[in-house]
Amino acid sequence: MGKLEVSLDHIDYQILRIMQNNARTNNADIARELGMAPSAILERVKKLEQKEVILQYNAKINPVALDQNLLSFIFIKTSDIIGEQGVAYLLAEIPEVQEVHDIAGDDGYLIKVRTNDAAGLVDLMRNTLGKIEGIISTRTTIVLETVKEEQKLVIPTQTA
Amino acid sequence: MGKLEVSLDHIDYQILRIMQNNARTNNADIARELGMAPSAILERVKKLEQKEVILQYNAKINPVALDQNLLSFIFIKTSDIIGEQGVAYLLAEIPEVQEVHDIAGDDGYLIKVRTNDAAGLVDLMRNTLGKIEGIISTRTTIVLETVKEEQKLVIPTQTA
DNA sequence: AATTAAACTGAATTTAATTCTATAAAATTA
DNA sequence: TAATTTTATAGAATTAAATTCAGTTTAATT
Numbered sequence: 001m002g003k004l005e006v007s008l009d010h011i012d013y014q015i016l017r018i019m020q021n022n023a024r025t026n027n028a029d030i031a032r033e034l035g036m037a038p039s040a041i042l043e044r045v046k047k048l049e050q051k052e053v054i055l056q057y058n059a060k061i062n063p064v065a066l067d068q069n070l071l072s073f074i075f076i077k078t079s080d081i082i083g084e085q086g087v088a089y090l091l092a093e094i095p096e097v098q099e100v101h102d103i104a105g106d107d108g109y110l111i112k113v114r115t116n117d118a119a120g121l122v123d124l125m126r127n128t129l130g131k132i133e134g135i136i137s138t139r140t141t142i143v144l145e146t147v148k149e150e151q152k153l154v155i156p157t158q159t160a
Numbered sequence: 161m162g163k164l165e166v167s168l169d170h171i172d173y174q175i176l177r178i179m180q181n182n183a184r185t186n187n188a189d190i191a192r193e194l195g196m197a198p199s200a201i202l203e204r205v206k207k208l209e210q211k212e213v214i215l216q217y218n219a220k221i222n223p224v225a226l227d228q229n230l231l232s233f234i235f236i237k238t239s240d241i242i243g244e245q246g247v248a249y250l251l252a253e254i255p256e257v258q259e260v261h262d263i264a265g266d267d268g269y270l271i272k273v274r275t276n277d278a279a280g281l282v283d284l285m286r287n288t289l290g291k292i293e294g295i296i297s298t299r300t301t302i303v304l305e306t307v308k309e310e311q312k313l314v315i316p317t318q319t320a
Numbered sequence: 321a322a323t324t325a326a327a328c329t330g331a332a333t334t335t336a337a338t339t340c341t342a343t344a345a346a347a348t349t350a
Numbered sequence: 351t352a353a354t355t356t357t358a359t360a361g362a363a364t365t366a367a368a369t370t371c372a373g374t375t376t377a378a379t380t
Contacts, residue, residue, distance in 0.1 A: 006225055016226075019219035023183050028367060037329050042368070044327090053225040058218050059179035061313050065166055065213040066176075068313055071261070073233075073270060085307060092308035100307040101231070110233060110301065114313065141270065147245060147260040148252035151218065151311065153226050153274065188336060197360045202337070204358090 006051045010158070011036075015044055016053070017155045023057040068114045071143040072121055076129075077108040077136040087134045094128055096120075166211045170318070171196075175204055176213070177315045183217040228274045231303040232281055236289075237268040237296040247294045254288055256280075 008016075014034055018025050027045070031038040048054045063069065078087040091100045091111055099112035115121045121140075129135060168176075174194055178185050187198040187205070194201070208214045223229065238247040251260045251271055259272035275281045281300075289295060 008225070016219070016221055020221060021216075021218075023217040023219040026367060027369095038367075039330080039369075039371090040328050051225070053222050055220045055222050056181075057183040058181075058220055058311065059176070059183040060215045060218055060311060061176055061180060061315075062213050062215050063313055065168070065211070066313050066315065073261075073263075085305075088307040095312075095314045097308065098311055099309045101233075101303040101309075102305040102307060103233075104302040104304050109307075110303070142264040143261040143270070144264050145245075145262040147248040147262060147269075148257065149259045149261075149311075151220060151258055151309075152255075153221050153223055153228055154255045155221075155226065186336060187338095198336075199338075199340090199361080200359050 006053055008053065012044060012048065012053075013155050013157070015041065015048065019045070019054065020152050020155070063114060067116055070115045070117050070121055071146060072113045072115070073141045073143070074111050074113060074125075074129075075103075075106065075108055075139040075141075076111060077106060077138070079134045079136055080107070082107070087132060090132050091129075094124070096124055096128075166213055168213065172204060172208065172213070173315050173317070175201065175208065179205070179214065180312050180315070223274060227276055230275045230277050230281055231306060232273045232275070233301045233303070234271050234273060234285075234289075235263075235266065235268055235299040235301075236271060237266060237298075239294045239296055240267070242267070247292060250292050251289075254284070256284055256288075 011034060015030060018030055018033065027038040027041040030041045034041070045054070063071075076087070076091070080087050085102060088100050088102060088109055091097055091109065094113075096113050096115055097111050098114055099110075101110045103110050113121065113124065115124055125138065125140075129138065171194060175190060178190055178193065187201040190201045191198040205214070223231075236247070236251070240247050245262060248260050248262060248269055251257055251269065254273075256273050256275055257271050258274055259270075261270045263270050273281065273284065275284055285298065285300075289298065
């Protein structure tokens with residue numbers, strides 16, 4: 001069985017649902033909620049980590065608190081050969097770049113970028129993107145307001 | 161002083177940096193790393209939560225493990241009046257929709273959607289988006305491969 | 321049906337979280 | 351400036367959780 005051909009049961013799903021909403025929920029609480037012993041929960045969580053079902057635990061920080069008020073999406077066309085992703089890896093190294101997606105149709109990427117403000121974005125495009133070989137063109141979409149931003153997955157109710 | 165005009169110092173930044181990478185790092189470890197008492201760390205973390213600098217703690221779950229293999233971005237044009245966001249809130253209620261952004265320029269939104277597969281996307285567009293009044297048109301971009309996907313912010317090294 | 325492997329419970333132990341008191345430092349006010 | 355108040359911290363004591371482990375149950379395999 002491959003790394004990710006994991007079989008999760010109903011209990012795993014419940015644990016994931018809880019952890020997805022609050023990664024600091026303690027085993028005792030989960031155990032209480034699921035009517036099991038804490039040690040059993042601990043074992044399952046460890047297994048979920050091992051199986052790379054749970055990838056990591058993040059604190060979600062308020063961008064406004066760090067004065068990172070501008071969110072942008074940038075479409076980037078490159079001279080990357082199909083299948084190669086040289087530019088993508090360079091983009092991924094930029095700290096302000098939160099996401100890099102190889103997208104269908106346009107020989108390009110879609111990236112998500114967070115900067116202080118418009119000046120920060122201009123700066124990033126000029127001084128960082130501008131120095132990357134292989135970028136042919138960019139098209140930038142500015143976010144005026146974010147109504148929802150989560151990475152929560154839809155977790156099945158029933159065992160598959 | 162307003163809710164989010166928080167003043168964070170160097171120590172807060174260090175805590176945020178640690179927590180952003182591993183939200184389950186315990187106070188004892190943070191204290192050790194920063195050369196402080198665990199109780200002091202606890203107090204600061206609580207304060208960061210109160211001040212809504214730390215918004216929540218998430219477990220990042222592997223989409224593949226839950227068989228959610230297709231990521232798409234959809235541009236949605238609506239008849240929403242500028243400033244009103246009726247459609248946006250309806251979009252935000254859809255579990256498969258992870259993000260809803262009000263974007264400049266197109267009287268529309270950009271949403272990020274995760275589905276099992278292409279069939280799931282079609283289904284969502286037909287049966288869920290299709291039933292929302294006020295959507296004029298959609299343009300869908302399929303993600304072939306994600307090279308980077310994080311929500312980590314750039315945390316200042318120096319106190320602002 | 322017997323054997324093996326996996327998951328679980330519950331008690332014991334280790335470790336961390338939390339509370340609290342006493343200081344120290346910083347900010348505020350008189 | 352000096353006095354006062356507020357805030358942050360350390361460190362000890364306490365409470366609570368994580369972790370370990372032996373024994374049991376359950377499920378899967380042979």
